[in-house]
Amino acid sequence: MKVFIPVVAMSLIVSACSSVDKLKNDPVDKKTIGLLPTEKQPDLVEVAQFKGAQVTGVTVSKDGRLFASFPRWRDNLPFSVIEIMEDGSYKPYPDETWNTWSGNPEKNKFTCVQSVFVHENSLFVLDPSSPEMKEVVGKAKLFEFDLATNKLKSYWEFDERVAPKNSYLNDLRIDQDTNMVYMTDSGLGGLIVLDMTTGKSKRLLDKHPSTKSENVTLTVEKKDFTLADGSKPQIHSDGIALNPVDDKLYYHALTGYTLYRVPTSELKTDKKDETRLVKKVENLGATPAPDGMIFDKNGNLYMADLERNAVSYRTPDGDMKILIQDERLKWPDSFTIDDNNNLIFTDSLLQDAPAGTPVENMTFKIYKVTLPKAVL
Numbered sequence: 001m002k003v004f005i006p007v008v009a010m011s012l013i014v015s016a017c018s019s020v021d022k023l024k025n026d027p028v029d030k031k032t033i034g035l036l037p038t039e040k041q042p043d044l045v046e047v048a049q050f051k052g053a054q055v056t057g058v059t060v061s062k063d064g065r066l067f068a069s070f071p072r073w074r075d076n077l078p079f080s081v082i083e084i085m086e087d088g089s090y091k092p093y094p095d096e097t098w099n100t101w102s103g104n105p106e107k108n109k110f111t112c113v114q115s116v117f118v119h120e121n122s123l124f125v126l127d128p129s130s131p132e133m134k135e136v137v138g139k140a141k142l143f144e145f146d147l148a149t150n151k152l153k154s155y156w157e158f159d160e161r162v163a164p165k166n167s168y169l170n171d172l173r174i175d176q177d178t179n180m181v182y183m184t185d186s187g188l189g190g191l192i193v194l195d196m197t198t199g200k201s202k203r204l205l206d207k208h209p210s211t212k213s214e215n216v217t218l219t220v221e222k223k224d225f226t227l228a229d230g231s232k233p234q235i236h237s238d239g240i241a242l243n244p245v246d247d248k249l250y251y252h253a254l255t256g257y258t259l260y261r262v263p264t265s266e267l268k269t270d271k272k273d274e275t276r277l278v279k280k281v282e283n284l285g286a287t288p289a290p291d292g293m294i295f296d297k298n299g300n301l302y303m304a305d306l307e308r309n310a311v312s313y314r315t316p317d318g319d320m321k322i323l324i325q326d327e328r329l330k331w332p333d334s335f336t337i338d339d340n341n342n343l344i345f346t347d348s349l350l351q352d353a354p355a356g357t358p359v360e361n362m363t364f365k366i367y368k369v370t371l372p373k374a375v376l
Contacts, residue, residue, distance in 0.1 A: 041324050042369040047344060048088045049365045053078055054353055055346045057115035057171075058366055059123070060338045061147060067093060067123055068346065068366060072101065072112035072131045073355035080110035081125055084366070093123075094150045105129065105138030108152065112137075115334060119174040121147045126183065128169040133187065133355045135165045142172070142181065142194065154196070162192055162201045171292065171334070173242040173249070175264055182240060182249050182267060189213070189236030191251065193267050200269040205262075208274075210281050211237040214256035218289050219307050220351040221330060225255075228356040239290050245299035245316065248282075252290055252303070259284040259314070287320060288312050292334040292345070296371065302343060304332035311345065311369070324369050337371070344368040 047066070057069035066084040070077060079099040082090040092099040101109055111129040118124070125143040130136050140163035144154040163169055168187030175182065183192040190206030205211045213234035218225040227233050235254035242249055242264070250261045261284060266277045288310075290303035299316040302323065310325035311332050323343070333348040346366050353359045 041326075042372055044324060044326050044328060045368050047366040047368050048084050048090065049363050051363050052360045053364065054348055054359050054362075055333075055364045055366065056348050057113070057117075057126075057334045058344055058346045059116045059118045059334075059336045060344060061118045061121075061123075062339060064338060065118075065147065066344070067116050067118070069113045069116045069125070071114050071355075073353075074132065074357070074359065077101075080113040080127075081116060094145055094152075110143075111141075114169065115171045117172050117174065118147070118336075119176070122153060123147055124172060124174065124181070126169055126172050128163070128167065128187075130168050130187070133168055136160075136163060136167060139163065140167065140169050142183075156194060156196075156199065156201065158192065158201055162203050164188060170238050171240050173240055175242060177247075178264065180264070180267065182242065182264075184237040184240045184251055185211075186235050186238040186254060189253070191237065191249075191267070193269055195269045198269070202269040202271070204267065204271075204274060204277060205281070208278060208281065210258075210260040210283070211251070211253070212256075213253045214258065216255055216257065216289070218255060221309075223351075225306075225351050226354075228354045233354075239293035239303060241293040241295050241301055243295050243299055243301070244297055245295075250284075250293065250295075250301060252287070252293060254291055255289065257286045257289055259287045284318070287314060291332065291348075291350075294335040294337060294343075296337060302335055304335075304345075306331060306351075311343070323371075329367070341371050342368045343371055 053070050055068050055070055060066050069081050079092045081093045083093045084090045098109055111127055112131045113125055113127050115126045123145045127141045129138055129140045139157040142156045146153040166187050167185045170184045170186040172181055172183045179196045181194040189211040191204045194201040213236050233255055237251050238254035239252040248261045248263050252259050261282050262280050266280050288305040289307055293303040295301050301314040305312040309327055309329045311323045312320055313323050314320055331348050331350045333346040335345045337343055
């Protein structure tokens, strides 16, 4: 059977692949990474710690309420989502029942929460529903809780068309202007868009090289990063950030060195094909290998710098600089910024605790640093 591919479509694919492959084969220029020129490094302050519970997600509300999430990457997880008090103590959110899982999908219970995100007066909880990252159990879900009442306000389920069995929905951002939710899939590679007004969702760029892992081996804590079985990980589109300055969505594979962006105007659930979207994908060049990412209000993009025990940032001009470098930072994971100009982030120690490995004797932490005036 002959398959006909239009010349225009083929040229788009070849062009996109060739530009991405070029960057994949080029070494990262570490000289582009510099220290802050006029400010000393900010102090690293511990916010909370958890013995035997691996934290990944973190988010803060406008009134300072702090929330964190813990994926079900192993048995005996004590909770999936918590609220952290000012003294570092914490409690399950919204209650213990939501955080008690019997092994099967259940209504009003979390399965495997990867990330949390506060928007306006709501806490959004992204549940890829893939314990130990093996495969989706039931359906991946997104929950919205009203922070005024701590009650479930809305929820959305994603079928296999949007979140296939081997997907792992990782992180999310919300576009206030369009009421759209943007999510990354780090399991297969791709972007998920949800229109909260209509309830429609769609999978985009899941065959595009920009959402795929690159053929690299990360060196974290002076050793190769591997999975529990010793294999080389391929973690696809992971970090995601919405720029308030240029209204574009930025995304990055975890095992990769290339940053991409696309106009949010092209991320619609009613698009019939991706021809125009593919044309709008921009390759922004090499960065450190990150996990989470977040923009401040001035368009500085903060990202984990996994191979340098650091948090780095990309300026609006495209320069890369180190915000803080400290041997205590093993695997900076997710980021949030509070109203006091603190960058708050988790340290998930993923290099020593991939899914399926025991963590009973490990301690995981949340840190914060005050952003210096140089980046405001």
